[in-house]
Amino acid sequence: MPNHPDHSTARSDAQVAVSGPAALDSLAAALSYRSLDWSVFPIRYGEKRPRVRWKGLQECLPDRNQVGDWFGCWPEDGIAVALGPLSGLLAIDVDGQEAHAELCNRLGTLPVTPAVKSGNPDPHRYHLFFKHPANLETRAKATPWHDQLEFRGHGGYIVLPPSVHKSGQRYAWLPGRSLEDVPLATLPDAIDEALKQEAHRRRPLAAACRLRVSRGVGFRIRLLHGISNDTRTFLSGRYADGPLWNQKLFRAACDLAGCGYDSNHATELLLAGARPWNSEEEQRALATIQSAFSQPRQPARSTALDPPSNRPVTSWEHGRITINEIGPAIQSRPEDGPRCERNSR
Template sequence: MMAEHGAVSSVLLRMSVAWPLSAAAREFARAGVPVFPCVAYGKRPATGHGFHDATTDLDQVQAWWRQSPGANIGVPTGADSEVVVVDVDVHGPVDGRASFDRAARAGLVDGWELLVRTPTGGLHASYPATPGTEQRSWQAGRAGIDFRGDGGYIIVPPSLRSIEGRTVGYGVETINTGPTGLLDSDALRDFLDPRPVSRPRPETWQPVGREDAQRLAAWLDRQDTDRNLKLFWASCRLAKGGVPLTDALDAVLTAAKSDFGPREITATVRSAYRTVRGEPLRRGPSSSPVRGESPQIADGWFSRDASTTPETSRVRGL
């Protein structure tokens, strides 16, 4: 039994390489897939706002290709077209096919609907977009893999490229007749391009006093994002500097905003103090982050000059 396919894949399965670009563009629009013109034999958008100009309006689509019959067909990826694409690049020494095969062995790229051969020898693997979830586009250049999701677009058959003086077309290479499925794009990115775990930088710790707990509280009160991570690393500094746990808790709890509640503050500060003292740190919903921004983001409030603010002080790291 033929696997189910989304609108983009369904049009491509009906398409013949003999179709004029204008006819193919109209067919996508009729199927509810927004399209926009790109320059002939290229990938650059031919409209003022690029993929943001994509539409299913047949009158507009016909006007575009009547004006430029050789325009390639662009399709925005993500929620607009309900398709996301793993773009496998082959450029010089970078061969994304090896990375794609490695991800396939790990079970991370199963469920594609079809594979489109690109003019440079690469592939576009198409998947249904995950309903109700934003899947942002990203690049893993060293792996030769790009992900085309929300905020991206692809060129679709029967578009043509000019490669080293030769005219080469996009074309369907393989159709999946088995089960299709959603792609975990975040897991794929972590597999292809792991992001390093941030750790505190070695440094000579300087003594601090009780007034630094007050400075910490004032600084946290001005933060809008990543406050839990900043609180953890800053509390580590207070603990190392000898500020009593009760002083740190009193200062921060006094300045706490409503979206940064007492239970979360207490758990985070206590976790920091246990970490500095070498006691086992329990992992749970309230545990401090172990992956994210560098602890240097929590500096600035620790200047010995009380008039110095995080915005004006030089970031030194904790």
């Protein structure tokens, strides 16, 4: 586990800087946020797309020199902060009048905590910032109360002032709700409880990726020898944060399709390897997988274990297979286990 900074010791002069005259200077603002021990990084001007690879910034703060280099190179870029325990932040993204009404109805009144007005002209689109709860595992987005009321934590990021919205307007701290005006509030009990219930209902990633196989439910999983080493690496999740993510997903999906994997079960494995962090990425990944399985494919290449002339098939009749078990399962010869049977291709 990384050593998270003590956010209670953040400098008060940094708080003044991000809401004072320097607030329209992205470099000055970014350095001020960094002085609060926030893990900040640049996003493209007028967009929400990260300029740099940012997922590692959930575990390690960029140093001030790195932040200075980024915004010195791209001075007009916007600023985003990685949410979660490292930055000590959880944000609520209120996206419209219905979401605003739901939040007020649940809490009785809006909490007194720093708040940012989105660049969108709708007055009911804003962000609230809270201290990240110490003993609660959060995720990029949770919507237990309303689809447009997002509780954002670890795995996500949010835009900060003075970034420019696609409308051309700037994100800005609301009057009386800047970091200079009010401290970060503790997460309200009602939201804390909602997130705990959400976490309790949500299966861990490993469980979500586990395939239960039995004749009793009328299906079997066939693990085929012969998938490429690149596909095996993709399924392990090692490519999830790297470049060309979608292309590697497509190649892995084509390989599994060519090896005869059932599309439904292959989709579970591929999504676990891709690790999409939000619904938009998940939909993109599903479309890529569907495209790969939409027509006949050939395996990427054979492994040393499997001569291409006689590629064996392993049928697991019972038990479970998890992502961490894929490698050993594939490397085991079919005759090694009593639950395996040799089939002809």
